Amino acid sequence: MSASSGRHFLQIPGPTNVPDRVLRALAQPTIDHRGPDFAELALDVLRRVEPVFGTSGPVVIYPSSGTGAWEAALVNTLSPGDRVLAFETGHFATLWRDMAEGLGLVVDFVPGDWRHGVDPAVVAERLAADEQHRIAAVMVVHNETSTGVTSRVPEIRAAIDEAGHPALLLVDTISSLGSIDYRHDEWGVDVTVSCSQKGLMLPPGLGFNAISAKALAAAERARLPKSYWNWAPFLEANERGFYPYTPPTNLLYGLREALSLLESEGLPAVFARHDRHAAATRAAVRGWGLEVLCADEREHSSSLTAVLLPEEHDANKVRQIILDRFDMSLGAGLGKLTGRVFRIGHLGDLNDLTLAGTLAGVQMGLELAGVPVDPSGLRAALDVLRG
Amino acid sequence: MSASSGRHFLQIPGPTNVPDRVLRALAQPTIDHRGPDFAELALDVLRRVEPVFGTSGPVVIYPSSGTGAWEAALVNTLSPGDRVLAFETGHFATLWRDMAEGLGLVVDFVPGDWRHGVDPAVVAERLAADEQHRIAAVMVVHNETSTGVTSRVPEIRAAIDEAGHPALLLVDTISSLGSIDYRHDEWGVDVTVSCSQKGLMLPPGLGFNAISAKALAAAERARLPKSYWNWAPFLEANERGFYPYTPPTNLLYGLREALSLLESEGLPAVFARHDRHAAATRAAVRGWGLEVLCADEREHSSSLTAVLLPEEHDANKVRQIILDRFDMSLGAGLGKLTGRVFRIGHLGDLNDLTLAGTLAGVQMGLELAGVPVDPSGLRAALDVLRG
C-alpha cells in the first residue's frame, strides 16, 4: 500500500474513476439470484441501460470483460469461414481482427496508419466490389482506445447502405459508450459491443451486446460454436429478470447506481462535458507545442487524447515520472505506438478541476522529463474550461 | 427495497453470505490494470489461491461465472469429436454434459438417480472397457449443488489408475472449494473448475481453472476453438501479474480479503466447521422425520443439504412461506427435483447461531406449510452444535 497522501489520479482511458456512490453500491450484500429482488434488479438495469446504447432492443450483459463481448458479437452472428471486413485503426482493432481469425473467420483487414478512423469511402468501395455479398459483417471500433480516434459510424452506415450491401455492422463502443454520442438503432448498428469500466464508471467485469433484429435473425443461422456467449438463453431468461447462469449481482448493483448518475446528469450533458474536456486537453497539448496523435479534426476522441512525443523522448519515461512524482496513471502507447505516445483518459466520472490537476501533472511531468514544452499549455486548457 | 428489519438469511447453496470485510474490500477504488499495484495484487492472489485448490501449479482466474470455467476446462483440453465420460449425478452434471455436447464432444453419460455420487466401480468398468483409450476425459462434479451429494474423487482417481487409462480427470468444485476437503495435486486432478460465490465467500464473477502438467500438455494438442478461455495468454501474462485482457480488479480485491479470512481460520478448521454444520443440519432433518436426499452415508455434502418432502407437499410452497414470513432464501429443487426438495445451504461465512436461526426458520416454515414435522428436530441440531 502506497504511503502517498491524497487520491490517486487514474487518468488512463479506462478503467476509469468509479464514483463513490457506485463503489458503495457494489458493497451491498449479494442476494439470491433466483429470487424476486434479483429479478427486480435485473429487469430494472436491462431496461435502463437501453437508452445508453440508443436502442429499444435487447441488451445482453455478460459476466466478462469487454473481450468476451467482442467474442459474443462474432460467435452469435457468424459461421466458420465467413468473410468479414475490418480496419486497422489501432491496437484494439488489430486484436479484434486476431480474435476473428482465431475463431475461423476470414478477415479483410484494411491497413491504416493508427492516426485515422475507418474511411467511409473505403467501406463503400470494398462493399461495392463484393458483388456476391460474401462479406458477412463489417467490424468497426467506434473509438480506438489506443489512438484517441473516433470513427464516423453514421457515415459508415451510409456507405453500407449506398452499396446496398446486406453485411452486418458490428461496432465496438468500449471506450465511447456513455461518453460520446452513440445511437445503435438510429445508426443501424447490428451488434454494439461494450463493457463496464469506461463511460459506465464501473469496475471491469461486465460485457455488453446490444442486438438488432437483423442480428437476431443472423443468430438463427450462425454456426460458430458457442455456449457461454450464446444470446438465446439470455434473451429467454432475461424476459423474467433471470440469467442462464449465475449473474454478476454486485456489478449489477453498481450498474444500477451508475445509470442513476447518467440519468441525473442527462446523456446530452454527459456528452457535452466529454467534448469540452477533450477540447481543453487538446488545447493544452497544442499549447505545449506537442502533437495530438489523431490526424483528422473530424475524428478527435472525446474520451481520451493520445499525445505524440518528439522522437528522441520516451513516453514511458514520462509516464513513470508522473506516476512516481504525482501519483497519476496515464495510458501507455500500445503496439507499434509503444514509447511514442502516452494517452490521457478524460472519460467517466470527471470534473473540470480534476482535469486541470491532470493537465498540470502532465505539464510538470513533461518538464521533469526534459521534454521541451511551453508552459502556457495549461493556461490554454483553463481558457477552454472557464468558457 | 423490502421493509423488513434485520439481515436477510441467505441460505441457498450459493451465492453465499459475503463477509462484511469482503464487501468493503470490493468497494476499493479501481486501479490501473497495467500498473505496479495491480501486478502486486494479482501475483498475491494467484499465489495464495493455490493452497485452497491443494495445488502448487497454475490457477487461471477468469472474469466469468463458473459456467465459463466449465467451458474453459473443456475447450483448453479437448478437440471436436473427443469422447468424454460423464455421470448423471444431478442437475449441474447434466448441464455440463449438455455444454460438452454443444461444443462438439461425444459424451458417454452414465445415468444416475440424483441421490448418489459417481460410482468409482463404474468408472473403473467403463475405462477398462475402453481398450483403445478413446475416452479423452472423465468429467466429475465433486459436490452436486442440486442434490447435496459429494462424489469420492480419490476413489475415482484410484479407479482411473487401476484401469491404467490416460484420460484426463476434470472436476467441478463449484460448491465444494473452500468448504469441503479437496486436493487437486494429491488426487491427480487435471483441471479443477470453480467459482467465487460459494466457499470463497465472494459475489459471483470469477471463474477458476486449476491446471495439472498433464492438462497443460493436452492443451498443446486441443483443437476446440477458443479465445476468451484460452489458457496460454493467461499463463504468460500472469507470470508478471498481468492479464491478457482487462481483469476483474474489484473482485480480486475481494478475493484477497476472502483468502485472508480462510488463512486466518485455517483450511482444516474451515472444513471441520462445514462438516459439523452439515451434521447438525442432517440431525435436524431426521429429527423432523424427513429424509435427506443423499442416499449414501459416505457421500453427504458438507456444504448443503437437500431435504426430500413427502409426495403430497410442495417444496416451493414451503420456500415461499419461509421467504415471506422469515426473510430467508432457500434453494429450490432443480430439474426433476422441482417441488420435491428444498436445499439448505450451510457453506461459506456461517456460524453456529446463524445455522440455528436457519434451522429454526425451516422448522417454523414446515409447520406453517402443514408438513408434519417433529419439532425436536431443531433440538437435535443444537445437540450437535453444542458438542
Next chain:
Amino acid sequence: MSASSGRHFLQIPGPTNVPDRVLRALAQPTIDHRGPDFAELALDVLRRVEPVFGTSGPVVIYPSSGTGAWEAALVNTLSPGDRVLAFETGHFATLWRDMAEGLGLVVDFVPGDWRHGVDPAVVAERLAADEQHRIAAVMVVHNETSTGVTSRVPEIRAAIDEAGHPALLLVDTISSLGSIDYRHDEWGVDVTVSCSQKGLMLPPGLGFNAISAKALAAAERARLPKSYWNWAPFLEANERGFYPYTPPTNLLYGLREALSLLESEGLPAVFARHDRHAAATRAAVRGWGLEVLCADEREHSSSLTAVLLPEEHDANKVRQIILDRFDMSLGAGLGKLTGRVFRIGHLGDLNDLTLAGTLAGVQMGLELAGVPVDPSGLRAALDVLRG
C-alpha cells in the same frame, strides 16, 4: 481480528446491530458544514426525527453520547440548588442521579428494588407533599437498560397533573426510542433524552433532546453553567440547517438512512415487532425455568430482557462461554446485579431468525455452563414467533 466465521451476534441492549445500509451511509464523503448540501441534510433529519419522538417541537442533536444528552436536559432547565425527584429503578437511573448531584442539584431519590419501574402513586404522593412546589423536575428513565423494566410514563404524567404540580418532566428514552411506543407531546414530557446507538440503529455519537415549550421557558431562567450543551444557539442555527459548532456530518448521514428504514417499516410495525420479540424471549426464559428480572407484567421491556440466574450460578461465566463458543455478546448485570443477571438485547435491526439464533445460543450456553434449563424454552419462543 477474530478468526471466527460468520457474523457476530451483537445482542446487548445497545449499541445494536447497525444495518448495512446505515453503515454504507456513514461512509459517504464528509461535506462542507456551512454549505447548501449540509443545510439540506440537517433540515431533513431534524424534521424527520420529530415523529420518532412523537413531537412537533424542536429536537436538538448533539455530537455526544447519550450521557451528554442527560447533562443537556439538566443544565438547560435547572439552576444550582434546584430540587429534583428521581427514582432508583436501576443502574442508569442511579447514574443520572449522581450526575444531577454532581451538577449541584438536590435529588430526592426514591429507593427501588431494580425490578420495578417508577410507581405513579409515589410520584403523586411526593408531589402532593411538596406544597411549596420546590421540586423543579421529575426525572424518569422510561426503559431501564440495566433491568428491562419500562416505566409507565402516561400514568406518571397523570400523577403529576393530579397533584397540580408544575414540575418539569424529564424522561430518558435511551433504550426505548424507536423501539417502544413513546409520545413526547401527547404525554406532556418536557425534555426527552435519547441517543443514536439503540432503536435508531446507529453507532454511538449522537445525543438528543426533544424540548417542550414549557422546557424552553424554563431554559430562559435556568442558571446552571452551560456552553456546549446550550440549547439556544442550536435552536437558532438549526433554523437554517446549521450548527453552532462543527456538526457530526457522517452520523447525520447514517441518521437519514436509519429514519428511512423506520419510515419504511412504519413505527407501529416497529413497536409491534419489538413487542413480539420480547414476548418470545420471555417465553424462552420461562420455558427454561428461569426468572425474568422485571417483576410487574405491566412493565416488561420490549427492547431487552434481563434474566435472573439461580444464586449459585455466575451470569458472567455464562456470558463468557456464549461469547467464546458462539460469538455472541450479551449484556452483563450492572451495579448490584453484577453476576446475577445477563441481559438479552432484542431491539433495533432484528428479525425472527436472528432472535431464534440468539435464544438458541443462550440455551446452549446455559447448558454448557451447567445451569439447569428445560430445553423446551427455545420451542416456546418459536411458538410465539410462528404465531
Next chain:
Amino acid sequence: MSASSGRHFLQIPGPTNVPDRVLRALAQPTIDHRGPDFAELALDVLRRVEPVFGTSGPVVIYPSSGTGAWEAALVNTLSPGDRVLAFETGHFATLWRDMAEGLGLVVDFVPGDWRHGVDPAVVAERLAADEQHRIAAVMVVHNETSTGVTSRVPEIRAAIDEAGHPALLLVDTISSLGSIDYRHDEWGVDVTVSCSQKGLMLPPGLGFNAISAKALAAAERARLPKSYWNWAPFLEANERGFYPYTPPTNLLYGLREALSLLESEGLPAVFARHDRHAAATRAAVRGWGLEVLCADEREHSSSLTAVLLPEEHDANKVRQIILDRFDMSLGAGLGKLTGRVFRIGHLGDLNDLTLAGTLAGVQMGLELAGVPVDPSGLRAALDVLRG
C-alpha cells in the same frame, strides 16, 4: 444530490477530505463497547495517538466536536473567577474567549488585528506584570483557522518560563494537529485541544485533550462544574481500554485507520508536505497579485491560506461562483473578515495534483468574478510543486 460529475473539491480548512480507507473503516459493524475487541481497539488508538500530539502522557478522546474539547480544557483545570490570558488572533480565539467568560472565568483578552499570531513579547510582559500570579492559564490558538496564522508556541513557552510564571499553557491545535509540527511535551504545553476533522482526516465527532502532569495536578483543585468532560473517570476507564460512557466506536475505527496512514507516511513527511503545499499556494496568491492575510513571514500557516481581496470585491461572491461552476468548497471569511477573505484549505489527505486543480479553480473563479488577477499565479505554484 447534485448532478455534477466527478469528486467534489472540499478545500475548506476542515472538515477535510476523508481518505477512502478511513471512510470504509467507519463502515465496520459496531461492537460491544464492554467487550475484549473494543478494549483492544481503544488501547491501540490511545497509544498510537500520543506521538501525533508529541506526548507520552494521557490523551482523552471525547465523543464531541472540538468545541467540547475547548470546554474540557477549561473546566478540568480552572475554577470560577479564575483569571486567564487570551489573545485576539482571530474568530476562533474570540469564540474560545467567549466560552471562557460564559463559564465564569475572567479573561484578559489582548487585542489583535487578525493578521498576526500571539506576540511572545506581550505574553512575557503580561505575565511579568502579574506579580501575584493571579493568571491561572494562558490560552493560545496554535493555528488560527479563520486567518491562516500560526502562533509560535515554543517562543510563547519561553516567554512564560522567562517570566517565571506558573500559569498553565492551554493550546488549541484544532487545525494544526497532524499537519503542522507540534510537540506537547517538548513545548511544555499543559492541555492540547484538538479534534478529528482536520489533520486527522476523519469526519467530525471526536474531541481531544492531551494532558500534562501539571494539568492533572491542577485538575485536582479545579472547581468549575463538570460531568461529561471530567477527565478523571476517563483516565481511570481508559487504563483498561474502556470509557466512562458509551464510546464513539465507529469514529475510533476511523481513527485507527487514519493513524495508520500518518504512520505510513511519517509525521516529518506529513509536515513537509503541508509546508510545500502552503508555499505553493502562497506562490499562486502572490503570483495573482493578491495579498495573503497573514502578515508575518514567520507565522504562515501550512494548513490553510486566507486570501485578502481588493476592497471592491466580495469574497463570498467568488466562493459562490467557484462552488457553482467548479464544484469546489472554499472557506468563507469569518467574523470581521466576512466578505473580505476566502480561505483555501490545504491540509489533510491531499496531493500535488489536487492542489493544482484547487488553485486552477481559484484562478478561474477569480477571473469569472472579475477580480483582476495575473494568470501566471498558477504557474508559480506549479514551479514550487515541481521542485
